[in-house]
Amino acid sequence: MQKPVIIDCDPGHDDALALLLAGADRSLNVLGVTVIAGNQTLDKTTANTLKILEKANLSWPVYAGYAEPLLRKPVTAPEVHGETGLDGPELPEPVRSPEPQHAVEFLIEAVQTSSEPVTLIPTGPLTNVAAALLGAPSICDNIDKIVFMGGAAVGGNWSPAAEFNILVDPDAAHVVMQSSVEKTMIGLDVTEKALIYDSDIETIRELDNPVAITAAELLDFFAQYHRKKGLPGSPLHDPLAVAAVLKPDIVTAKRLPVKIERFGEYCLGRTVVDWYRDQYEDNNTQVALDMDRLQFMDMLLAALRSYG
Ligand code: BDR
Ligand code: CA
Numbered sequence: 001m002q003k004p005v006i007i008d009c010d011p012g013h014d015d016a017l018a019l020l021l022a023g024a025d026r027s028l029n030v031l032g033v034t035v036i037a038g039n040q041t042l043d044k045t046t047a048n049t050l051k052i053l054e055k056a057n058l059s060w061p062v063y064a065g066y067a068e069p070l071l072r073k074p075v076t077a078p079e080v081h082g083e084t085g086l087d088g089p090e091l092p093e094p095v096r097s098p099e100p101q102h103a104v105e106f107l108i109e110a111v112q113t114s115s116e117p118v119t120l121i122p123t124g125p126l127t128n129v130a131a132a133l134l135g136a137p138s139i140c141d142n143i144d145k146i147v148f149m150g151g152a153a154v155g156g157n158w159s160p161a162a163e164f165n166i167l168v169d170p171d172a173a174h175v176v177m178q179s180s181v182e183k184t185m186i187g188l189d190v191t192e193k194a195l196i197y198d199s200d201i202e203t204i205r206e207l208d209n210p211v212a213i214t215a216a217e218l219l220d221f222f223a224q225y226h227r228k229k230g231l232p233g234s235p236l237h238d239p240l241a242v243a244a245v246l247k248p249d250i251v252t253a254k255r256l257p258v259k260i261e262r263f264g265e266y267c268l269g270r271t272v273v274d275w276y277r278d279q280y281e282d283n284n285t286q287v288a289l290d291m292d293r294l295q296f297m298d299m300l301l302a303a304l305r306s307y308g
Contacts, residue, residue, distance in 0.1 A: 002029035003144075004114050005245065006107060008065070009238065010038030010124030011048040012081055013088070013222040017300070018123050018149075018238035019049070020215060023058040024303035025246055031110045031118065032061045034103035038124035038168055039077045040085025042067040045124075048086040050094035056211050056307060062096070065103030065128035069169035077164060080225045088221030089214045107132040108139055117144035119245055122176075123238035125165050126150065130172035133179050145182040149241040151258070151271030152188035153287055159269065163188050166260065167269030174260040177271075183285045185258060186241040187271065190251055190291040194240045195233030198223065200297055204304055211307035236300070243296055244288065250295055253286035 005028050009015040022028055033053070035046045046064045053060060068074045081087065099106070107128060111118045120143060122129050129146065132139060150165035150173065158164040166173045177183070196219060205216035219234065226234040244251050257277055261270040273287055 002027060003119060003245070004029045004031055004116050005119045005121055006031050006034060006110060008034040008036060008103070008120060008122040008124060008128050009049065010036050010040070010045045011052060011086055012039035012045065012124070012238070013086065013218045014236055014238040015039070015123050016048065016052040016086060016218055017215060017236060018242045019052055019058070020056055020211060021239045021242045021300060021303045023056050024306045027246065030060045031114070032063055032106055034063045034065050034107055034128050035098070036065050036124040036128050037067050037074055038165065039081045041074070041076060044085040046098050047094055048084065050096050050098070051086065051091040054094055054096065055091060055214055062098045063101055063103040063106040064098045066131065069125060069127050070130060070171045072169065072171070075168045082221065086218065089217035091214070103128045104131045104135060108136040111139040111142050112136070114142060117142050119144045120146045121241050121245055122146065122148040122150070123241055125168040126172040126176045127169045130175035133175055140179055140181050143181045145184060146176060147184040147186065147241050147245050148176070149186045149191065149238045151185050153271070153273040153289065155188060156270065157188055161267040162269030163271070166271055170260050170262045170269045174262055177258055177260055177285065180284065184244060184253060185271065185285055185287045186244055186251065187288065190288040191237035191240050192235045193291050193293060194236045194296055195231070195293065196236050196297070197233040203301065207305050207308065209308035212304040215304055239300060240291065240296065243299055247299065250292050251288035252290040253288045255283060256285065256287045257283040258285045258287060
């Protein structure tokens, strides 16, 4: 039986790869894609979602959500993703439009009416998901889990202490982390191990189908930022969240309490992981701490090959 999922994203190069990975797997029933501002403004992330779905011939409905975090000013990441949010390949303007319904209304309705508990896969700031949980707390009962890309047990990438998705909307992250829903945190601890190297990108290009070639061009652009940062490859943050839904044992995780720093001077947006209270406190977050890079690359290659 197919697993009902909703992907909430801000494409973004790695978000785009996450959508392609999900689109290649028949075990998922993607009820819809909700879009959030993050890597770029909402108009751009929405257009990018439609562009990549059209490139891959995926007809999932797309719903635009919040253009700003719950309480703070928006932050974007053009230095990583370019002015369009998806710089690199030539992608035609989308033919489709987003659905008229707001992403948060869709999230609530889709979860309420699903005959099976729904898995949410957020790969951007958590604003839409938090708004849905605040708007209709009872949906928690029909969410199987939230497998989100964000945070880090150790370190950060947008500040020394915080990862981008959480730093952009720490209040939303707080709402999600405080909720009763079961969660898996796919943070920098594992996504920075999910490195894709230039040689992997060449292997993808050699698959020689239009979707794989676009993926390789996206990865070429994404690599420029990470090369400047001195990394040997690019971290495939968001695809790893999808991979962890498709194949949970691709990550090794530990159940640990996670709180969000919302008021810190230096540590705003930090996911504060309590390593010492794992067995004392009631908590519902699995923190991914290790991952299988080779298996992950195999999954990605197989997915991109399937578009041929
Ligand atoms: C996260 O931030 C975004 O730039 C990426 O798309 C990913 O979701 C990594 O910190
Ligand atoms: Ca993202």
